[in-house]
Amino acid sequence: MAKKLLIIDTDCGIDDAQAIMMALAAPDVQVLGVTCCFGNASLEDVCQNVLRVLAVCKREEIPVFQGLAGPLVGATDMPMDHFGSDGLGDVLEDRDPDWRQKIQKEHAVSAMTRLASEHPHQVSLVALGPLTNLALAVRLDPGFPDRLKDLFIMGGNMEGKGNVTLCGEFNFVCDPESAHIVLEDFHCPTHISTWEYCCRNKLTWEFFEEMLNQDSPAARFMKLLTSRCSAYSQTALKTKRDVHFGPGFVSYDAYAMAACLDDTVVTKSIECGVHVELQGSVCRGMMALDPTDQLKKPHRVSIMTECDLEKFRMLLSRSLRQP
Template identity: 70%
Template sequence: MGEKLMIIDTDCGIDDAQAIMLALAAPSVRVLGVTCCFGNTDVENVCQNVLRVLTVCQRTQIPVFRGSAGPLVGAVKPFQDHFGTDGLGDILEHRDLDIWKDQVQEEHAVNALIRLVNEHSGQVSLVALGPLTNLALAVRLDPTFPQKLKNLYIMGGNMEGKGNVTPSAEFNFIMDPESAYIVLEEYQCPTSIATWEFTCRNKLTWEFFDELVGQDSAPARFMKRVTSRCWAFSRDAGVGMKEAFFGPGFVPYDAYAMAACVDGSVVTGQQEYAVRVELLGELGRGFMALDPTNKLKKSHRVSVMTSCDLSRFKSMLMRSLQQP
């Protein structure tokens, strides 16, 4: 199997960190760059979080680019503390030091996306793990950008109207619904989506989580540390949206989309749909509507993941924390 070229667009929280580590551990993957976006925390924290992950994995040669600090329309919504206010559990010291800022590339993330894809036209897999603002801006600056991608993998949206922020919208999409709308209307490349319900339905046990972060390696110790005081990783956190719908368990949300990109065989079921993101309504804003009967008359369909080979997925997660 040949080398897979990848760009990761992220709002690096704990689940993004796990997904990035999964990509870095894949011998067939070459990460061309990591572009950063607001989401789990502000974009400055996101850049620092990515740099910390790359440092732990001894992959600091991968360039990191600062991108969108807010959505296309409206003010930045208050950041939630699902993964801590800094996205990595609020346990890391030495934030906001100049050394971190000096390691971020001067080129803007959107310009970097366009340049890197132009340099490797038709070869790049783009994995989007946060709000889709950088991707929406890229297609606005260069309308030919999507057709130069090999494929696009998104963690976000929903397929059953179950939301984790509002009653019907998933976090990444509700943080910037206009960008999600633009991407799913204008990116005509092969597109696969790991929705919120899909990830929760394929949740893992807390016993596996303990085994995962209990490995004797720097990445495993890092993940154990950043999850140690994060309420999202507490067995006693109470009943949230995920538990109410799907029961208790460990869900590394972004890692499902990353695993699908790294090894497509991890996805054992998917369905093709035309989709559209709702922009109006008190309850419906940010909701991703599926259109199986093609009432929207759209020519482009996306692959919505429905089932996962959990044994293979767990093996990929275990390997991701065994390096270096």
């Protein structure tokens, strides 16, 4: 059976690292390349983070491409310290001084469009950060989305609950214009793992500890990354968002990756048109769902709502058994 072909677009924080390792552990998947964008950390840190994840998993043959360092319009003022200042928990001291030589010379946007052209209708694109690279790709090559097999996005929200603004989710708020462009212009099958979907399908801290205590380099690496990060601290997470979703472990980007790797992980979804709001001080970056078709959108996307948690746990555990 032919392998599933993936491009992973990432702002590599700790949860991105988990998602990337999930893809690398899948026996029927070939990662054609990893494209980097700003988000959880600066673009330079993101590139280095991806290289470090690939090295830990002994998959350094996978090409890494540098993309956009900021949003399409203006500058982002979103905090970039949820996973530490470097995106990986500020625990890695042995940075590679030669990392730039390991990044491909080709720009991430060019690589995306080229790989889709070389493998028409075969490539799944998994977008784990702000959608800036994707938006520029469709502006430069309007036929790019039609050459993809499908698109999986971690981002946006479906109930108006925000995690960085009152109504907005981090990835979309970092670059609302790009999120708007992608959800208007990408007409390939599109699947969205929203912030609320991830939080409503969270896992127990007991599973988190069990997963990290596996005897493998990948598990030891992830245990190190989460060791000093408040996002993975049960004590630090006693915050207002528990009012909505309750306590538990959430590896946000892994939900979108899991859906791409195994479509039976998603047990329920909503198909409808969506709109990303670009105006206002409160709702800018919010994704609005249109289940009653008031906007008459020509393209409907699949919004994930319920997850097979047992299958999701298995994919997460397998990701840390390698190599």
